[in-house]
Amino acid sequence: MKNPSSPSFVQKIEFYFCMYEKYHVCYGGDEEERKANYTDMVNKYYDLVTSFYEFGWGESFHFAPRFKEESLRESIKRHEHFLALQLGLKPGQKVLDVGCGIGGPLREIARFSSTTITGLNNNEYQISRGKELNRITGVDRTCDFVKGDFMKMPFPDNVFDAVYAIEATCHAPDAYGCYSEIYRVLKPGQCFAAYEWCMTDSFDPLNQEHQKIKAEIEIGDGLPDIRLTGQCIDALKKAGFEVMWSKDLAVGSPLPWYLPLDKSHFSLSSFRLTAVGRFFTKNMVKALEYVGLAPKGSQRVQDFLEKAAEGLVEGGRKEIFTPLFFFVARKPHSGSQ
Incomplete structure (x- = not known):
């Protein structure tokens, strides 16, 4: 985590939390305001939660289909390899990772496919952390990060051989606007693949319980809609x-994809995500904050991530939500914008 002794960070995390909360329906915010202020909202969200994600989940902040006797980490790697194979990535190709986080998938896919990958991210803290991890793993010569908004990408037209997004473009206020930018920077004849967070056809917008689950996921995971x-x-x-x-x-x-978050499930390989592990983490964070070794507001972040986990599990159990809607889309050879 960032330096917990820094007075500016102690003040900042509490301020970010208050500013982040105001965007969501639970605190009087509405969908249009979230969409209009999505950059600010998403940045505040990731300033708050990145260290918690990395502690509990590792470097790749996403879910994956999982086989029996397969560890969470193994399933995540396979999920990333599957995407690379579906894109048909070849050594030396120039690839864009849209909304790359701290670059866990970027590093794995780059090593798996021998490609050059640029990670696009609008969060300064995640970029600095990603650059350090690239250096540690030795991919800093072939992989880099660019700070930018995926609704207004800082790249010329027709420059990438492939584009992918892993549970990231769900943060976009407008899917068409985001996909149009991806279309613009992708070379004609090449493909874009993504895992999207979506409500399924089983979601009933008139069902209050469904609405509550959707709202919990949105506030807990920095989503406009x-x-x-x-x-x-x-x-x-x-x-x-x-x-x-x-x-x-x-x-x-x-x-089930939500198994790592299910409190009724126990696993030594992903202990930090189990009920016991999360209970330990919660109390550790509480104690560290009390003695001043963790920044003020850390416990509040932990609490709303717990609520997000509950919403995700319920959404998965009721089959009204999925983080694993996958597609491959091709830009026609004649395509240009």
Whole structure:
């Protein structure tokens, strides 16, 4: 985590939390305000939670379908390799990771495919952390980060051989606008693949329990509005893409994607995410904050991440939410914008 003894950070984390909360419906915010201020909202969210994510989840902040007898880390790596294979990545290609986090998937996919990958991220803290991890793992010569907004990418047209996004473009206030930018920077004839967070066809917007679960996921995970799977496909087509195929990979997964967050499940390989591990972490954070070794506000961050986990598990159990809606879309050879 950032230096907990820094007075500016102690004040900043509490300020960020208050400013972040105000965007969400639970605290009187509305969807349009979240969309209008998505950059500010998402930045505040990741300033707050990145260290917690890395502690509990590792360097790759995403879910994955999982086989029996497979560890969480193994499933995450396989999930990243699957994406690389679906894109048909080849050594030496120039690839864009949209909303790259601290670069866990970027480093794994770069080593797996021998490609050069640029990570696009609008959060300064995550970029600085990602650069350090690139240096430690020895991929800093082939992989880098660019600070920028994926609604207004700082790249020329037709420059990347492939583009992917892993549970990131769900933060976009407008899927069409985001996909249009991806279309613009992608070379004609090449593909864009993504894992999207979506509400499924089982979601009922008139069901109050469904609405509550959706709101918990949105505030706990920095989302302006969770789209339906069909809305993502429509936005891709409107942007000019040919959708090659799409599927909710949560359907038919041998183990539920939300298993790492399910308090009834115990695993030594992902102990920090279990009920016992989360209880230990919560009390450790509380104690460290009390004695001044963790910044003020850390316990509040831990609490709202717990609420987010509850929303995700319930959304998964009721099959109204999925983080694993996968698609591959191609920019036509004649395509240009």
